[in-house]
Amino acid sequence: MAQMITQARPYARAAFDYAKQHNDIADWQDVLATAAGLTAEAQVLVYLGNPKVNAVTAVEFFKDILGAQLNAQRSNFLLMLADERLLSLLPDIFILFTKLHEAADQIETVEVQAATVLSEAQQQKLVASLETRLQRKVKLNCSVNPELIGGAVIRTSDWVIDGSVTGKLQQLKTKLVG
Amino acid sequence: MALNSAEISQIIKDRIETFNAVAEERSEGTVVSVKDGIVTIYGLADVMYGEMLEFSTGEFGLALNLERDTVGAVVLGPDTGIVEGQTVKCTGRVMEVPVGPELLGRVVDALGNPIDGKGPIDAKQSRPIETIAPGVIAREPVTQPLQTGLKIVDSLVPVGRGQRELIIGDRQTGKTTVAIDAIINQRDKGVKCIYVAIGQKASSVANVVQKLKDHDALDNTIIVCANASDSAALQFIAPYVGCSMGEYFRDNGEDALIVYDDLTKQAWAYRQISLLLRRPPGREAYPGDVFYIHSRLLERAARVNSAYVEKLTEGRVKGKTGSLTALPIIETQAGDISAFVPTNVISITDGQMFMETSLFNAGIRPAINAGSSVSRVGGAAQTKIIKKLGGQMLRLALAQYRELEAFAQFASDLDEATRKQLEHGQRCTELLKQPPYSPISVAEMALGLFAIDKGFVEDIEVEKVCSFIQGLESYARDKYKAFLDAVTANPVLNDDVEKQLHDMVTEYKNTQTW
Numbered sequence: 004m005a006q007m008i009t010q011a012r013p014y015a016r017a018a019f020d021y022a023k024q025h026n027d028i029a030d031w032q033d034v035l036a037t038a039a040g041l042t043a044e045a046q047v048l049v050y051l052g053n054p055k056v057n058a059v060t061a062v063e064f065f066k067d068i069l070g071a072q073l074n075a076q077r078s079n080f081l082l083m084l085a086d087e088r089l090l091s092l093l094p095d096i097f098i099l100f101t102k103l104h105e106a107a108d109q110i111e112t113v114e115v116q117a118a119t120v121l122s123e124a125q126q127q128k129l130v131a132s133l134e135t136r137l138q139r140k141v142k143l144n145c146s147v148n149p150e151l152i153g154g155a156v157i158r159t160s161d162w163v164i165d166g167s168v169t170g171k172l173q174q175l176k177t178k179l180v181g
Numbered sequence: 182m183a184l185n186s187a188e189i190s191q192i193i194k195d196r197i198e199t200f201n202a203v204a205e206e207r208s209e210g211t212v213v214s215v216k217d218g219i220v221t222i223y224g225l226a227d228v229m230y231g232e233m234l235e236f237s238t239g240e241f242g243l244a245l246n247l248e249r250d251t252v253g254a255v256v257l258g259p260d261t262g263i264v265e266g267q268t269v270k271c272t273g274r275v276m277e278v279p280v281g282p283e284l285l286g287r288v289v290d291a292l293g294n295p296i297d298g299k300g301p302i303d304a305k306q307s308r309p310i311e312t313i314a315p316g317v318i319a320r321e322p323v324t325q326p327l328q329t330g331l332k333i334v335d336s337l338v339p340v341g342r343g344q345r346e347l348i349i350g351d352r353q354t355g356k357t358t359v360a361i362d363a364i365i366n367q368r369d370k371g372v373k374c375i376y377v378a379i380g381q382k383a384s385s386v387a388n389v390v391q392k393l394k395d396h397d398a399l400d401n402t403i404i405v406c407a408n409a410s411d412s413a414a415l416q417f418i419a420p421y422v423g424c425s426m427g428e429y430f431r432d433n434g435e436d437a438l439i440v441y442d443d444l445t446k447q448a449w450a451y452r453q454i455s456l457l458l459r460r461p462p463g464r465e466a467y468p469g470d471v472f473y474i475h476s477r478l479l480e481r482a483a484r485v486n487s488a489y490v491e492k493l494t495e496g497r498v499k500g501k502t503g504s505l506t507a508l509p510i511i512e513t514q515a516g517d518i519s520a521f522v523p524t525n526v527i528s529i530t531d532g533q534m535f536m537e538t539s540l541f542n543a544g545i546r547p548a549i550n551a552g553s554s555v556s557r558v559g560g561a562a563q564t565k566i567i568k569k570l571g572g573q574m575l576r577l578a579l580a581q582y583r584e585l586e587a588f589a590q591f592a593s594d595l596d597e598a599t600r601k602q603l604e605h606g607q608r609c610t611e612l613l614k615q616p617p618y619s620p621i622s623v624a625e626m627a628l629g630l631f632a633i634d635k636g637f638v639e640d641i642e643v644e645k646v647c648s649f650i651q652g653l654e655s656y657a658r659d660k661y662k663a664f665l666d667a668v669t670a671n672p673v674l675n676d677d678v679e680k681q682l683h684d685m686v687t688e689y690k691n692t693q694t695w
Contacts (some may be wrong), residue, residue, distance in 0.1 A: 014678070160224065161208050161224035161225055161227075162206075162207075162208055162209075162226075162228065163206070163207050163208065163209045164204055165204060165205040165206075166204035167209065170204075170205055171202040171205075173199055174202060174205065175202065176195075178196050178199075179196050179197070
């Protein structure tokens, strides 16, 4: 996983810079999302990995599905990946592309796991305080996890605020065991 | 250690009282792969080099490789139970171990946990395992002797407090024994000892512990061990852990002695970790920084001045210097001292004792080669009496003896002067023989050297010299203890002392058998 993402980074960066230059980010993102969704399928990967399927055929396959959305530049991008046999990187490229997009728009996606369903007011309060904390716009991604017992866990990429009862119990355990 | 239930509940109450449940903020990552004690972690963007990581199994790790997307870490302990996808937490701390006098007499693992079954250690302080060595301003020259109690060491390669003296030799040449003798000799001298066993058999460590216990030296000693069965990470950090424990004494104005047994194994462990972390291999497949792992460790052995001690203890200890003397051990393969790690450590230390298999097999024990062993600073720290009686005379006699040794087979054809020199050399060699685990005092040592120096043994057969000297030492111990103690306390050779030594040797020679 880690190595894939390292390999995917320059491609994502290039695609994003190109899209930004041509004011075309949304379309690029759509195409990458669909392509990434396709390559995440095991059967598709097997097909694309077949040595009999050359780069042009592989891009044709994408063109059949994406249709007109796959303009010349985007199909060139896929052609290049297919040429290097790196189509399996597409899911990672999509993740990085989205991250770059969010960074450019100063948006941060924040995962919030709570023990119970968060009300609208609670969510707004969270967003407000996270926005001051992170100095950027916050997009909440809420989910419910009864295992937390109470409270919530807030997570963005690898930064975590653990305010759950389970987390506190864990701390208590560490303290008692010494 | 017995704890009653009331005490236990009191401890728990105290802990609950001080427990402050706040939302925890931390950095998290995900385990990508685990193999051979090395974990690759995705995430942990703000991890620091050498930071402790906490795995969800409760084990701890050290972050050693910081790459763009991943972090390479070693697990300090077993890696069973750590699986792909688990979360890893940053702790924001570097590794620390408990230090202090409470550890004396205990056997601990490389994390400072007791493993001798004597219950928990109530250490009041802890220290990071990696610290920067004291600078130039904080240091003081090495001027006080550290008596090892071995004749050959104290007379030919004297060790001073704060010195780093390497013990190097093949397997089974008595390297550990020399180090253990040095530790045993500190039992009544107030020098705290730390014995760090790295990559050794648990049975060997148990033997060492037993030997120290038998000679009443365990109460003065901390034993840190990372056995051959422990992970490479633990074997790698064990010397730093021991060093931190020794530094506590040094920085509190006391004297300490630390033995690293042995640094070859530590270098092997580090090589294993580095190769598994995919760092580029260099000479003998060691990584590029293998010199630094030993130099930064041995630089921490030092003698520090009283101003430094006063500053670190915030004025509690005044007017006392502190020292940490290091006796690192290196095991060579078939006497090859030009291999990578031996040359490195020879160049770092202030001298070395060469142990040789041939000497060992010839019955010359401790099997230290007097010709190639040196002490670069110890001479300044040698006791006056030994320096006067032994130093020059012995070194010269042994050097001449080695020159002539080849002719020893033709003894009958040699002229009188050569034969005499040869025999004198043999007698000196006999004098320096010493059984294991029986270090002797400065005065006893002076007595033997005096006997040789003044020609008392010239008429004694070479084979009998060793038992003559040992007999003389024990005779003096029984009969003239007060005098010996006085000389040991004030080791100066004046006319009175010389006369008394002369009388003792004459009396022994006239009245005793050997």
